[in-house]
Amino acid sequence: MFDSLFADGGQAVIGMVHLTALPGAPKYDGDREAIVDAAERDARRLAAGGVDAIMVENFGDAPFYPDDLPKHVVADMTRATRAVVETVDVPVGVNVLRNDGDAAVSVAAAAGADFVRINIHTGARVTDQGVIDGKAHETMRLRERLDADVAVLADHDVKHSAPIAARGFSAESVADGVERGLADAVVVSGSGTGHATERSDLEHAVERRDANDLDTPVLVGSGVTPDSVADILDLADGVIVGTALKEDGDVGNPVSETRVRELVEAADA
Secondary structure, three states: OOHHHOOOOOOEEEEEEEOOOOOOOOOOOOOHHHHHHHHHHHHHHHHHHOOOEEEEEOHHHOOOOOOOOOHHHHHHHHHHHHHHHHHOOOOEEEEOOOOOHHHHHHHHHHHOOOEEEEOOOOOEEEEOOEEEEOOHHHHHHHHHHHOOOOEEEEEEOOOOEEEOOOOOOOHHHHHHHHHHOOOOEEEEOOOOOOOOOOHHHHHHHHHHHHHOOOOOOEEEOOOOOOOOHHHHOOOOOEEEEOHHHEHHHOOOOOEOHHHHHHHHHHHHO
16 A cells, blocks of 8 residues: 555655644644645645655644544644645645544545554553553554545654563564554654664664565654665665755754755655
C-alpha cells in the first residue's frame, strides 16, 4: 500500500505541514481561517519545492492529548487536511499527536488523504503525556470498517519517548509493527523534533527488517537536512522532514520553498 503512493517507485521525501494551534489548545489565537490559510501556503511551497508527499500534523497543540482527541480537534484537523488535499497534487498524510491512530485514520478517510503516521502502534512507551499503549488492534480494524485505502506508517522507538522494556532493536520488535501490527512502513527517528537519527539506529532497523525477510519500507522521521539526506537515503526508503524546510531552519516558521528545493535536489543527487 505504501509503495502505491509514489508513481515512480523511488525514495520518498515527505514534507511536513505543521498546523498552528487548533481551537481549544492553549496557544490558539482565535483565528480558524488563519490555520487553514497557513496550511495551504506551506503545502503549496512544499509541492512547488518538489516533495513527493505532504503530511499534516497538529504540531501547535502542545500539550498534547495522549491518545483520545476531543471531537472538535478531529473536526478542525479534518478541515485543514482537506484544504491541503485540495491544494496540492501529491499524496497527503496525517499525524495526530500525540497518538490517536483512530482519529488519524478517520481524518484521512474523510479528507481524502492517503496515509497516516502513528507514533506508538504496537507496544508501550513512556512519554511526556505519560505511558501510552499501542492500539494497532483497534486502528487496523477501524481501517477495515471504514474501507479506507490509507497506508499506516508506524514508528519504531519514536522520538520524545522511551521504551518500558529495554529490548532495543531486535528482529522481533521491528517485525511486531509489521507482521502483528500490519503497518505498511516503519519510521525511525532521533530523540526529539529536529534531532538527527543515529546512523546505527537506522542500520539496525534495516538489518532487523531484512532478518525477518520483510520488504517493508523504512523511513527516517527526524533530523534530516540537505547535508545528511543523501547519506540517509543510502539505506532508508524515504525521509520525513519538517524543521529543515522552515525559514531559517526554525520549526515555528513557515515553510521556505528555497530550502525545500535545496533538500530535494540533495536527495535526488
